Amino acid sequence: MxxxxxxxxxxxxxxxxxxxxxxxxxxxxxxxxxxxxxxTFRGVIRCKSCEAKAIAPVAVRTPLKIDWPDH
Ligand SMILES: [Zn+2]
Ligand SMILES: [Zn+2]
Structure with missing residues (x-):
């Protein structure tokens, strides 16, 4: 055997x-x-459930705000 x-x-x-x-x-x-x-070879780094969470929209994106320093 x-x-x-x-x-x-x-x-x-x-x-x-x-x-x-x-x-x-x-x-x-x-x-x-x-x-x-x-x-892993195919590029999978997350399990099915984590992948599903990862592709879901992530809450609210904070708008990009630039605060110029006061001179
Ligand atoms: Zn697998
Ligand atoms: Zn996972």
Missing amino acids: AKQLTERDAMICRSCEREERASEGYPCAVCGTFICLMC
């Missing part, structure tokens, strides 16, 4: 939801949950 890779290392990727090796993945940039290596 062929020796299998350790199953204990497997984790579910929170982006593509596939089971991948935890030791080869990276944590989500926001919440630190597991993102697999394949997603």
Whole structure:
């Protein structure tokens, strides 16, 4: 019988939801949950839920205001 890779290392990727090796993945940039290596290669740095929050409009943008110093 062929020796299998350790199953204990497997984790579910929170982006593509596939089971991948935890030791080869990276944590989500926001919440630190597991993102697999394949997603990382594709440029995914956040898990699904953090990505959804990230693309949602962020509150109210503060208008750019320049205060010139008084001379
Ligand atoms: Zn993935
Ligand atoms: Zn996350």
